[in-house]
Each structure stands twice: as C-alpha cells, then as structure tokens.
Amino acid sequence: MRVAVVGKGGAGKSVIAGTLARLLARRGRRVLALDSDLMPGLAYSLGADPPAMPPLLDAAEKGEDGRWRLKKGIGPVRAVRRYATPAPDGVLLLQLGKPAADGLPPIMGSLNAFYKVVHRIRGADAFRDWDIVADLPAGPRQTAFDWAPYADVFLVVVEPMWKSALTARRVARIARAQGRAMVLPVANKVTGGADSQRVEEMLGEPLFASLPADEAVAEADRLGVPLIDRAPSSPAARAIEAMLEALGREQTPAR
Amino acid sequence: MKIAVAGKGGSGKTTVSGTLARALARSGHSVLALDADANPMLGISLGVGPEETDRLLAVRQGVDAGETPHEPTTEGMVEAFGTRAPDGIRLVVASRIDSVAPGCQ
Numbered sequence: 001m002r003v004a005v006v007g008k009g010g011a012g013k014s015v016i017a018g019t020l021a022r023l024l025a026r027r028g029r030r031v032l033a034l035d036s037d038l039m040p041g042l043a044y045s046l047g048a049d050p051p052a053m054p055p056l057l058d059a060a061e062k063g064e065d066g067r068w069r070l071k072k073g074i075g076p077v078r079a080v081r082r083y084a085t086p087a088p089d090g091v092l093l094l095q096l097g098k099p100a101a102d103g104l105p106p107i108m109g110s111l112n113a114f115y116k117v118v119h120r121i122r123g124a125d126a127f128r129d130w131d132i133v134a135d136l137p138a139g140p141r142q143t144a145f146d147w148a149p150y151a152d153v154f155l156v157v158v159e160p161m162w163k164s165a166l167t168a169r170r171v172a173r174i175a176r177a178q179g180r181a182m183v184l185p186v187a188n189k190v191t192g193g194a195d196s197q198r199v200e201e202m203l204g205e206p207l208f209a210s211l212p213a214d215e216a217v218a219e220a221d222r223l224g225v226p227l228i229d230r231a232p233s234s235p236a237a238r239a240i241e242a243m244l245e246a247l248g249r250e251q252t253p254a255r
Numbered sequence: 256m257k258i259a260v261a262g263k264g265g266s267g268k269t270t271v272s273g274t275l276a277r278a279l280a281r282s283g284h285s286v287l288a289l290d291a292d293a294n295p296m297l298g299i300s301l302g303v304g305p306e307e308t309d310r311l312l313a314v315r316q317g318v319d320a321g322e323t324p325h326e327p328t329t330e331g332m333v334e335a336f337g338t339r340a341p342d343g344i345r346l347v348v349a350s351r352i353d354s355v356a357p358g359c360q
C-alpha cells in the first residue's frame with residue numbers, strides 16, 4: 001500500500017506514519033518511508049539516526065537553463081539505494097532534510113531532487129512491490145502541490161478540535177479534487193466515543209479510524225524512541241495496528 | 256512593536272499569537288494581527304469563530320480573483336482585507352491554499 005499521512009501540525013502524523021511503516025516491515029513487506037517535512041520528525045518515530053545533511057543535496061545539479069535536475073544516472077532506484085537511511089526492521093527512510101541556520105537557499109537542490117524522485121517512484125516498476133508510507137508536513141501545502149503523487153491512500157489525521165478539523169477538511173477536499181487516491185479521515189488523541197462523534201460532526205463525514213489519547217505515545221516522544229519499541233501493546237499502538245488491518249481490507253475488497 | 260511567532264508544527268504558535276494580540280489590545284494597544292500561515296487558523300485563537308475563520312477572504316486570493324483592487328499601501332490593504340476581531344483587533348489573512356496548485360512549491 002502507498003499511504004500519505006497528512007493533517008494539522010502536531011496531530012500525530014509522524015507517530016502514525018512511523019508506526020505503520022515498522023508494522024508493515026515486520027510483516028515482511030519492503031517499506032520505503034518518506035519524510036518531506038523541512039522539520040523532519042519521522043526518523044525519531046521510526047528509530048533511525050537522522051542524517052546530518054539533506055542526503056539528496058548530492059543527487060541534484062543545476063542545468064544550463066538554471067533549473068534543478070537529478071544528476072545523470074540517478075533515478076528513483078539509485079536515489080533510494082544511495083541516499084536512504086536504514087531504520088529498524090529493514091525500513092528505508094528517504095528524507096528531504098532540514099535547512100541549517102542559513103535558511104532555504106542552500107538546500108533547494110535537495111527540495112527539487114526529492115520532488116523529482118517521488119514523481120518518478122510513482123511509475124517505477126522497481127517499486128511496484130514496495131509499500132510506501134509518507135509523513136507530509138503540517139497543512140495543505142504539499143498536498144496541493146502534488147508532493148505525494150504515488151499515494152493511493154491519504155490518511156487525514158484530526159484531533160478533536162476546530163483548528164485540526166478545518167485543516168483536515170481543507171486537505172481532504174484538495175486530495176479528493178486530485179482524484180487519484182482514497183481519502184480517509186482518522187481521529188487521534190481521542191478520549192471516548194463523544195470525541196469521535198464531535199470530530200465527525202466538525203468534518204461532516206464518518207471517520208475511518210479513531211486512535212486513543214495515550215500517555216505511552218507522549219512518553220515515547222519525550223524519550224525520542226519509537227512507540228512500537230517503547231510500548232508495542234499500548235492502546236494507541238494496538239489501535240494503529242487495527243487501522244492497518246482495516247486498510248488492508250479496504251485495498252483488497254472481498255470478491 | 257512588531258512580533259513574529261515561529262516554531263515547530265503544533266507547538267502553539269497560533270495560540271501564543273492570538274493570546275498575545277488580545278492581551279496587547281486589552282492593555283490599550285492598537286493591534287494588527289497578521290496570519291501568514293497558508294493554513295490560516297489565527298481567527299480561531301483570536302475568537303472570530305471556526306466557520307467564520309474558514310471563510311475569511313485572504314489577500315492573495317482576493318487580489319488574484321480581482322474582487323478587490325490591489326491596494327498600494329499597507330493601510331489600504333488592511334482596510335480592504337481586515338476583519339474585526341474581539342478587543343478591537345484587526346485581522347488580516349495573507350494567503351490560503353484551498354485547491355490543487357501547479358508547480359512544486
């Protein structure tokens with residue numbers, strides 16, 4: 001499956017994406033995890049050592065026309081083989097990387113290379129059997145600019161509050177307008193059934209899944225370790241696992 | 256004074272901005288609250304209300320749609336696009352991403 005996790009800042013995108021990626025890998029799938037956030041968080045949720053420099057900087061060059069392009073010989077396969085970071089359970093993590101104190105201009109090559117690589121992954125035969133789990137930055141920007149063209153599912157993460165619900169509505173509307181993927185709203189940090197119902201009212205549509213507010217998630221994040229290593233049988237981890245089962249059923253409908 | 260609030264996703268930027276603006280307004284300052292997030296939610300923290308915040312006209316989209324003429328001065332922009340928020344605050348939303356867009360950024 002090819003999943004892009006989107007939603008408001010702090011909704012729980014990285015925790016959910018990291019846990020899904022690890023669970024898929026443990027089931028024997030080849031998993032590519034993608035983090036296109038300029039403030040990357042997925043490495044911590046996966047348990048990978050984040051690279052010091054944006055790795056794809058080395059993959060990009062400027063052509064005579066002044067536009068960025070991938071260096072000769074670097075396609076999606078080589079980009080992943082060369083520039084992805086290994087994470088536990090055999091997951092590979094490709095991240096855009098973050099700017100240093102001198103801001104965005106020095107890493108524009110990495111930004112452009114990442115965008116080009118994900119667009120070429122979409123049709124690449126070599127990745128046909130891979131699962132992809134992407135952690136997109138907060139808000140609607142990257143969904144609107146087509147940063148997850150490979151996705152067949154958008155998981156829209158919503159907390160039980162208005163700012164989060166309005167963001168989710170906006171992101172879901174944009175992803176549906178692209179018309180390529182299933183768009184599934186997922187409530188996170190939910191305490192009780194009334195919360196889920198409130199989220200459905202704010203969204204105006206039913207939820208695909210509800211994940212509980214769980215101190216184990218916050219604790220794992222404070223320690224900087226993956227939820228799945230720290231508390232694999234916590235309520236939140238189990239709920240993410242149940243959501244993964246449901247996603248599997250969604251993608252292979254019973255005949 | 257002019258204050259910019261920045262930080263990680265979900266760290267509390269909008270909550271801090273909205274509360275600062277209200278506190279300043281209550282202590283007698285004239286306050287312009289500027290939402291520079293393309294996913295603008297400052298209206299909620301200021302007390303404008305969720306559905307109203309979702310509908311606020313953004314400068315960028317307003318000018319692009321030609322609904323409001325481009326204003327050459329800051330005061331003109333605030334006049335044309337500002338919304339009233341509680342405690343006499345003027346709220347201006349810079350831009351809102353609401354649909355599929357071309358290009359990569």
Ligand SMILES: Nc1ncnc2c1ncn2[C@@H]1O[C@H](COP(=O)(O)OP(=O)(O)OP(=O)(O)O)[C@@H](O)[C@H]1O
Pocket residue numbers: 007008009010011012013014015016037041137138188189190211212213214215217218219221222236263264265
């Ligand atoms: N189910 C949950 N119960 C309790 N805390 C949670 C839960 N899910 C996430 N959190 C906490 O919420 C915070 C944000 O989580 P996370 O970093 O995964 O969100 P994000 O959407 O990736 O944020 P950003 O927009 O900054 O990338 C973290 O402190 C995390 O521990």
Ligand SMILES: Nc1ncnc2c1ncn2[C@@H]1O[C@H](COP(=O)(O)OP(=O)(O)OP(=O)(O)O)[C@@H](O)[C@H]1O
Pocket residue numbers: 008009010138161163262263264265266267268269270271292
């Ligand atoms: N001091 C605090 N104590 C408890 N909760 C807080 C505090 N500050 C902010 N929050 C909560 O954290 C959540 C995120 O806050 P807010 O929307 O202001 O963050 P933000 O940085 O603007 O997020 P985004 O990156 O999505 O724009 C909200 O639910 C808010 O109520």
Ligand SMILES: [Mg+2]
Pocket residue numbers: 013014015037040041042135
């Ligand atoms: Mg994150």
Ligand SMILES: [Mg+2]
Pocket residue numbers: 268269270292296
């Ligand atoms: Mg905000």
